[in-house]
Amino acid sequence: MTSQAASPVSGASLATGQRSLGDPSVRFPLWPPLTAGCPVTSTESVSYPVEVDYAYDKVPAGLFTTAPGQPRGHERWAPLLPPLHAPGLGEGGTPLVSLDEGVWIKDESRNPTWSHKDRINRVTVSAAVGAGAEGIVVASSGNHGASAAAYAARAGLRCVVIGSAGTPPAVDAFLRAYGAVVLPVPESARWPLLRRIVERFGYHPVSNVTPTHTGHAFGPEGYKTLAYEIFTELGVPAAVFLPTGYGELLFGVWKGFAELFALGLADRVPRMYSCEPSAGGPLAAALRDGIPATRVPTGATAAYAISSSVGGYRGVVAVRESGGGALLVSDAEMDAARAELARAGLWTELSAAAGLAGFRRRGDAALDGPVVCVSTSSGFKDRDLLSAEGSAELDPEDWAEVERRIRG
Amino acid sequence: MTSQAASPVSGASLATGQRSLGDPSVRFPLWPPLTAGCPVTSTESVSYPVEVDYAYDKVPAGLFTTAPGQPRGHERWAPLLPPLHAPGLGEGGTPLVSLDEGVWIKDESRNPTWSHKDRINRVTVSAAVGAGAEGIVVASSGNHGASAAAYAARAGLRCVVIGSAGTPPAVDAFLRAYGAVVLPVPESARWPLLRRIVERFGYHPVSNVTPTHTGHAFGPEGYKTLAYEIFTELGVPAAVFLPTGYGELLFGVWKGFAELFALGLADRVPRMYSCEPSAGGPLAAALRDGIPATRVPTGATAAYAISSSVGGYRGVVAVRESGGGALLVSDAEMDAARAELARAGLWTELSAAAGLAGFRRRGDAALDGPVVCVSTSSGFKDRDLLSAEGSAELDPEDWAEVERRIRG
Numbered sequence: 148m149t150s151q152a153a154s155p156v157s158g159a160s161l162a163t164g165q166r167s168l169g170d171p172s173v174r175f176p177l178w179p180p181l182t183a184g185c186p187v188t189s190t191e192s193v194s195y196p197v198e199v200d201y202a203y204d205k206v207p208a209g210l211f212t213t214a215p216g217q218p219r220g221h222e223r224w225a226p227l228l229p230p231l232h233a234p235g236l237g238e239g240g241t242p243l244v245s246l247d248e249g250v251w252i253k254d255e256s257r258n259p260t261w262s263h264k265d266r267i268n269r270v271t272v273s274a275a276v277g278a279g280a281e282g283i284v285v286a287s288s289g290n291h292g293a294s295a296a297a298y299a300a301r302a303g304l305r306c307v308v309i310g311s312a313g314t315p316p317a318v319d320a321f322l323r324a325y326g327a328v329v330l331p332v333p334e335s336a337r338w339p340l341l342r343r344i345v346e347r348f349g350y351h352p353v354s355n356v357t358p359t360h361t362g363h364a365f366g367p368e369g370y371k372t373l374a375y376e377i378f379t380e381l382g383v384p385a386a387v388f389l390p391t392g393y394g395e396l397l398f399g400v401w402k403g404f405a406e407l408f409a410l411g412l413a414d415r416v417p418r419m420y421s422c423e424p425s426a427g428g429p430l431a432a433a434l435r436d437g438i439p440a441t442r443v444p445t446g447a448t449a450a451y452a453i454s455s456s457v458g459g460y461r462g463v464v465a466v467r468e469s470g471g472g473a474l475l476v477s478d479a480e481m482d483a484a485r486a487e488l489a490r491a492g493l494w495t496e497l498s499a500a501a502g503l504a505g506f507r508r509r510g511d512a513a514l515d516g517p518v519v520c521v522s523t524s525s526g527f528k529d530r531d532l533l534s535a536e537g538s539a540e541l542d543p544e545d546w547a548e549v550e551r552r553i554r555g
Numbered sequence: 556m557t558s559q560a561a562s563p564v565s566g567a568s569l570a571t572g573q574r575s576l577g578d579p580s581v582r583f584p585l586w587p588p589l590t591a592g593c594p595v596t597s598t599e600s601v602s603y604p605v606e607v608d609y610a611y612d613k614v615p616a617g618l619f620t621t622a623p624g625q626p627r628g629h630e631r632w633a634p635l636l637p638p639l640h641a642p643g644l645g646e647g648g649t650p651l652v653s654l655d656e657g658v659w660i661k662d663e664s665r666n667p668t669w670s671h672k673d674r675i676n677r678v679t680v681s682a683a684v685g686a687g688a689e690g691i692v693v694a695s696s697g698n699h700g701a702s703a704a705a706y707a708a709r710a711g712l713r714c715v716v717i718g719s720a721g722t723p724p725a726v727d728a729f730l731r732a733y734g735a736v737v738l739p740v741p742e743s744a745r746w747p748l749l750r751r752i753v754e755r756f757g758y759h760p761v762s763n764v765t766p767t768h769t770g771h772a773f774g775p776e777g778y779k780t781l782a783y784e785i786f787t788e789l790g791v792p793a794a795v796f797l798p799t800g801y802g803e804l805l806f807g808v809w810k811g812f813a814e815l816f817a818l819g820l821a822d823r824v825p826r827m828y829s830c831e832p833s834a835g836g837p838l839a840a841a842l843r844d845g846i847p848a849t850r851v852p853t854g855a856t857a858a859y860a861i862s863s864s865v866g867g868y869r870g871v872v873a874v875r876e877s878g879g880g881a882l883l884v885s886d887a888e889m890d891a892a893r894a895e896l897a898r899a900g901l902w903t904e905l906s907a908a909a910g911l912a913g914f915r916r917r918g919d920a921a922l923d924g925p926v927v928c929v930s931t932s933s934g935f936k937d938r939d940l941l942s943a944e945g946s947a948e949l950d951p952e953d954w955a956e957v958e959r960r961i962r963g
Contacts, residue, residue: 217650218626218648219650220650234653236901237651240627240648240650242626242627242645242648243645259652259665259901261664297900297901300897300899301899301900307961310946312948314945317725319945319946321934324897324902325900328960330957331947332950333951336951340951344957347958489734490734492667493644494732526732527669536724537723537727538718538722538739539739541739542740543740549738549751550755552736553713
């Protein structure tokens with residue numbers, strides 16, 4: 148696979164090491180990537196995530212102002228990402244689509260595997276390549292698994308996807324098209340199996356492996372690019388609303404804006420709003436209770452991509468540091484937001500509409516500037532399509548029926 | 556819906572009128588758009604398409620060199636498109652993904668409805684708005700219909716989709732999400748019903764309505780943007796290989812390069828290669844027989860999106876004028892190309908792989924420069940997903956089976 152060379156303007160990665168999100172004075176070298184959170188600051192009850200640190204004083208002038216030679220791909224932002232050892236697929240560079248006056252939709256379905264996860268997996272697979280692994284293993288048969296499978300294929304790595312028994316055939320076909328091996332097992336067997344595959348095969352885990360969510364140390368850095376893109380097109384919005392599962396997207400987007408502020412390129416950071424299904428809401432619960440992360444009981448929701456019973460500290464940091472908030476949205480609210488987006492020409496996965504649903508719930512009080520709602524993936528990703536009923540056949544000679552259907 | 560204003564650099568449309576593709580001296584005013592081909596040059600056996608002409612002497616300097624303020628959307632190319640009366644969805648700006656040394660894939664699945672059709676439907680729906688129609692009608696339940704439905708919704712127009720009885724529920728859900736009314740009728744009833752809806756409701760037709768294909772006069776102009784993007788990123792490739800149904804994409808991309816040549820910005824035009832399913836091939840037949848357009852018998856093919864029994868003159872012009880060729884690819888060849896693309900991290904619809912399949916069939920003899928294969932849409936668009944079998948469930952305690960599946 149041909150790797151796309153770093154742009155001469157952008158240059159190489161300025162990543163210097165890893166550090167604990169729980170205590171930023173706790174530092175580690177850049178390699179190997181810590182895929183199970185911080186071993187020093189984590190406790191019995193809270194696993195603290197790790198993030199990547201950079202030589203910010205060396206950021207090239209013009210990184211955010213020079214027009215890119217290649218308009219798509221993480222290469223443009225290489226200095227502020229971990230090393231891009233894996234070849235890209237032209238990820239990112241997604242459009243801001245106007246919904247209302249001052250309300251923008253960042254449409255992540257325009258990515259290589261039609262979800263925002265491509266931004267994280269260019270980075271996780273790069274970590275796997277850098278760590279010398281022959282393959283990756285991922286415990287997600289949804290957007291994350293498919294994206295990881297695509298980047299693994301492009302990098303020439305093996306990919307094992309640990310899925311659930313109920314994975315629909317279309318989703319299975321999606322994963323296997325990239326050459327992934329799909330192992331459907333019961334829910335309780337997923338983590339033990341993932342760990343065993345890591346131990347026995349040396350495959351690099353790109354899913355969370357800790358009791359409260361930590362995720363991959365490098366991966367969420369990929370989400371910063373979303374912030375960089377918004378910044379170069381729109382400046383700093385008043386607020387960003389994001390569908391929230393584990394909070395990696397929320398954290399990455401916040402961190403991108405926080406870096407711009409620290410670099411003196413932006414005069415503020417947007418308020419970050421997590422939008423979780425009201426059937427769960429571990430981040431809202433953690434913020435409410437003033438704790439770093441927690442587990443909650445979860446009821447039924449069709450927003451399967453963000454239905455998390457356990458949260459992580461990343462989301463707490465993003466909301467707290469930005470002066471944002473944690474919103475809970477019902478399935479009915481997400482459904483209404485999805486319908487609103489579709490009427491505007493954007494057909495989104497139900498979970499993807501949680502961002503707009505959160506904004507509609509909160510309203511625009513005390514927001515002095517544009518608002519961005521991130522829409523994470525395409526309507527094709529929803530699981531209820533297979534049970535949908537089609538339109539009833541029509542007798543073309545029955546003009547009264549034709550008129551009735553058209554006039555609605 | 557908020558319309559995105561034309562960029563100050565780009566300016567307004569320079570379209571001056573319409574003219575026959577059969578005889579460029581036969582001219583018409585720009586309005587109304589001729590949706591049934593040229594009424595003057597068309598004969599009993601051949602319907603000639605109409606194209607749009609422009610005041611090329613007024614093209615703004617810097618149109619192809621100035622970095623766009625908004626990186627996505629037809630607005631960037633407004634001077635060389637018909638008037639953009641309908642609001643956009645950030646169409647185009649899709650990436651060139653490297654496949655091999657000197658072989659690039661233009662991934663059109665990154666568009667608003669995940670196919671190249673978005674480039675044409677921003678333009679057809681703009682025509683409908685400009686013509687004062689309250690709605691559009693389209694005889695396609697595939698990529699074209701869904702794209703038209705999305706742009707109609709965004710523009711506040713009604714949309715009627717005339718489909719076939721076998722439309723899968725997922726496809727129907729896709730169309731209706733945008734508010735389209737779907738009318739499934741037998742194949743032979745489609746055109747008469749479309750014409751009757753045009754007459755009775757005044758809806759603007761955005762599908763072909765003539766015996767040999769002419770299509771919408773304005774629509775295919777939208778495909779020129781594909782050429783402009785390739786040119787600004789890569790220059791003029793040696794050849795472009797495109798999945799070919801009616802030939803509108805092929806024509807539009809050729810015309811874009813032909814304009815760049817006529818404007819003195821490019822020193823040549825790429826060889827254009829149509830890639831049709833070997834089960835049909837009306838364009839290959841017309842070129843072989845030296846006639847403007849023809850109908851051929853069609854056998855079975857899973858490449859449903861480009862399975863056409865009838866061709867149009869647009870494709871003949873593109874291949875002839877560029878010194879290209881007409882290739883036929885079997886389902887097996889398209890399947891092999893699709894697998895090659897998926898191993899590179901791009902999961903495409905079977906029809907979308909026809910471009911690469913054509914290049915693999917022809918080889919790179921006498922091609923002195925990079926080659927671009929256009930990939931038109933995502934694997935989600937294929938119809939065989941619903942009948943696919945999933946991966947067999949696994950007993951996680953059966954480690955021998957785990958190893959067997961992973962080692963392949």
